[in-house]
Amino acid sequence: MAANEEEVFPVGDGMCHEGGVAPVKARTIHELHSLQKKKKSAPTTPTSASAGPFLPTISEDELHWLQLQSISTSLASLTRELGPKLVKGDPARKVESAAPQQQYHQYMSPTAIPTDTSLKLTHVLHNLSPAELYEQAIKYEKGSFVTSSGALATLLGAKTGRSPKDKRVVNDEATTQELWWGKGSPNIEMDEHTFTLNRERAVDYLNSLDKVFVNDQFLNWDPEHRIKVRIISARAYHSLFMHNMCIRPTPEELANFGEPDFTIYNAGQFPCNRYTHYMTSSTSIDLNLARREMVILGTQYAGEMKKGLFGVMHYLMPKKGILSLHSGCNMGKDGDVALFFGLSGTGKTTLSTDQNRYLIGDDEHCWSDNGISNIEGGCYAKCIDLAKEKEPDIWNAIKFGTVLENVVFDEHTREVDFSDRSVTENTRAAYPIEYIPNAKIPCVATHPKNIILLACDAFGVLPPMSKLNLAQTMYHFISGYTALVAGTEDGIKEPQATFSACFGAAFIMLHPTRYATLLAEKMSKHGATGWLVNTGWSGGSYGVGSRIKLNYTRKIIDAIHSGSLLNAEYKKTEVFGLEIPTQVDGVPSEILDPINTWEDKEAYKQTLLKLAGLFKNNFEVFADYKIGEDGSHTEQILAAGPTF
Numbered sequence: 001m002a003a004n005e006e007e008v009f010p011v012g013d014g015m016c017h018e019g020g021v022a023p024v025k026a027r028t029i030h031e032l033h034s035l036q037k038k039k040k041s042a043p044t045t046p047t048s049a050s051a052g053p054f055l056p057t058i059s060e061d062e063l064h065w066l067q068l069q070s071i072s073t074s075l076a077s078l079t080r081e082l083g084p085k086l087v088k089g090d091p092a093r094k095v096e097s098a099a100p101q102q103q104y105h106q107y108m109s110p111t112a113i114p115t116d117t118s119l120k121l122t123h124v125l126h127n128l129s130p131a132e133l134y135e136q137a138i139k140y141e142k143g144s145f146v147t148s149s150g151a152l153a154t155l156l157g158a159k160t161g162r163s164p165k166d167k168r169v170v171n172d173e174a175t176t177q178e179l180w181w182g183k184g185s186p187n188i189e190m191d192e193h194t195f196t197l198n199r200e201r202a203v204d205y206l207n208s209l210d211k212v213f214v215n216d217q218f219l220n221w222d223p224e225h226r227i228k229v230r231i232i233s234a235r236a237y238h239s240l241f242m243h244n245m246c247i248r249p250t251p252e253e254l255a256n257f258g259e260p261d262f263t264i265y266n267a268g269q270f271p272c273n274r275y276t277h278y279m280t281s282s283t284s285i286d287l288n289l290a291r292r293e294m295v296i297l298g299t300q301y302a303g304e305m306k307k308g309l310f311g312v313m314h315y316l317m318p319k320k321g322i323l324s325l326h327s328g329c330n331m332g333k334d335g336d337v338a339l340f341f342g343l344s345g346t347g348k349t350t351l352s353t354d355q356n357r358y359l360i361g362d363d364e365h366c367w368s369d370n371g372i373s374n375i376e377g378g379c380y381a382k383c384i385d386l387a388k389e390k391e392p393d394i395w396n397a398i399k400f401g402t403v404l405e406n407v408v409f410d411e412h413t414r415e416v417d418f419s420d421r422s423v424t425e426n427t428r429a430a431y432p433i434e435y436i437p438n439a440k441i442p443c444v445a446t447h448p449k450n451i452i453l454l455a456c457d458a459f460g461v462l463p464p465m466s467k468l469n470l471a472q473t474m475y476h477f478i479s480g481y482t483a484l485v486a487g488t489e490d491g492i493k494e495p496q497a498t499f500s501a502c503f504g505a506a507f508i509m510l511h512p513t514r515y516a517t518l519l520a521e522k523m524s525k526h527g528a529t530g531w532l533v534n535t536g537w538s539g540g541s542y543g544v545g546s547r548i549k550l551n552y553t554r555k556i557i558d559a560i561h562s563g564s565l566l567n568a569e570y571k572k573t574e575v576f577g578l579e580i581p582t583q584v585d586g587v588p589s590e591i592l593d594p595i596n597t598w599e600d601k602e603a604y605k606q607t608l609l610k611l612a613g614l615f616k617n618n619f620e621v622f623a624d625y626k627i628g629e630d631g632s633h634t635e636q637i638l639a640a641g642p643t644f
């Protein structure tokens, strides 16, 4: 028995080695492991050599130092002068932390009053690679496992969906004028002081940890309107989710990153203080547009970050005349572009991911004078009942690097059971967009030809597809009807009729008419055609009928893309006045008019009137608003609703 157990590969001992194998160049297991890792190969680690012609030539150590200093400033308390003492790297790897630690002291102001927090080091894991994040998650986060296809299964915690009632926006001199407040608005106010309290709570929590994850990334593929975001979080899950969902910088871009335009402090494991003014639960998601910051307390659902940033884009972009859209987007081989609007679960991701078309993005886009650009760098697909035959591209994207939220799997084989709802109905996969083979990189496209409004109609009375004129498109865009499918928003267990302005009232910041006006202008300017597609029920309401087969919906969408329906034969429906085609290739003609699929015709008529009534009630608030330049569209849009 060797005295030192680690001397497993004695070298240079002059003895004959077993099996004649060449001696290994290491004395200890540590030395051996150190041979495994080649330095500087991490995809997001910048090197000054590749930093581009305009960056002053600084050493790699200096570059790391600048990054750490910037992160330390981000994490600074608002009441103390200095940010926390940061070092780079995993605290478990003690060796690497020594040098930067000394460096820090050189930069520390000698007049700073030390506090206990400033005596302690916080390790920063800056833009780690997916492999490194896998290791962090598996080592330190309960419920993290590698599934049989290589994806990382994660458990989020108590919240498995967004918490819209816990969102707060700072109401200050500017936002009180600019934002949409009051009934129907998603913006629930808080004051600057309360924001500061919650920010301090989040920052103190993050600083108290041994390590934090920092992601420096981009939003918006249009370089002219790109936003730099920094996400500070405590979980590898959060870092990998955002790595996948935001645009990933190249090493050069990371070296040139500088200061972020917007920062998220995700202290989701830690609750907010319920005695704090404006708080109504232990969860709080707080947006401060003036400070360009967002604070998350009391929820680990990563979608809050994704959709929180979407809200920021809904504020920033319209100021530049750019329309931000809760929509998917794809492009045909001939360059024809389609947008897919719809609320959660209506099919944006499923239908924009189409094997015959290029994927631009599945959820968040901008429409500017340059055309369409994806805001994100990844997709976030629902995966309840996911089947390989029905959605092959999404199925195949669930591989190494993909985050799988709240799924259930076989303990031994680690094969996922996508039909299992034990944790939640809202199981999700987050993957980089290039995991879809026909994604178009960069994710930009020309002006759209077709605007497809998706509604998952739980009443089963809207036709599977109809053609809309501009006024009708605007009417349905402003109405934003669907039946919310279980799970994505907390507390919803069954499909439920809902109206959400601009197909995303939870995310818009300005009054809906602002977005509607932009849409009307852009549609008329670029000659786009609107369509309404019901991806919901047929043959009766929820409980009696069944959901329209995905295969039929795909055929309908194919027909829209092909242009063959532009000059097809149509008939007008009663009440909603929708133009429905009499025939669509690959779809049984009888289902095109929903009345045919209902056994009880009287029940159909009652249900149709009921839904029309709901539309009418919902639209009442918009009757007083002006839409379009000089309100010119208002009358037509009001007339485009149901008449009965």
Ligand SMILES: Nc1ncnc2c1ncn2[C@@H]1O[C@H](COP(=O)(O)OP(=O)(O)OP(=O)(O)O)[C@@H](O)[C@H]1O
Pocket (backbone or CB within 6 Å): 342, 343, 344, 345, 346, 347, 348, 349, 350, 351, 362, 363, 380, 381, 382, 383, 384, 488, 535, 536, 547, 548, 549, 550, 551, 553
């Ligand atoms: N006829 C249909 N058309 C579209 N999707 C259908 C249809 N029938 C069933 N589905 C299922 O509905 C779900 C649609 O979810 P999808 O992820 O596309 O929603 P989404 O609009 O992208 O929502 P979110 O904004 O929350 O991401 C998928 O699980 C899909 O398999």
Ligand SMILES: O=C([O-])CC(=O)C(=O)O
Pocket (backbone or CB within 6 Å): 161, 162, 303, 304, 307, 343, 344, 363, 380, 488
């Ligand atoms: O935001 C989420 O959690 C999922 C999503 O895309 C939506 O609800 O539109």
Ligand SMILES: [Ca+2]
Pocket (backbone or CB within 6 Å): 348, 349, 362, 363, 380, 381, 382
């Ligand atoms: Ca989606």
Ligand SMILES: [Mn+2]
Pocket (backbone or CB within 6 Å): 326, 344, 363
């Ligand atoms: Mn969405």
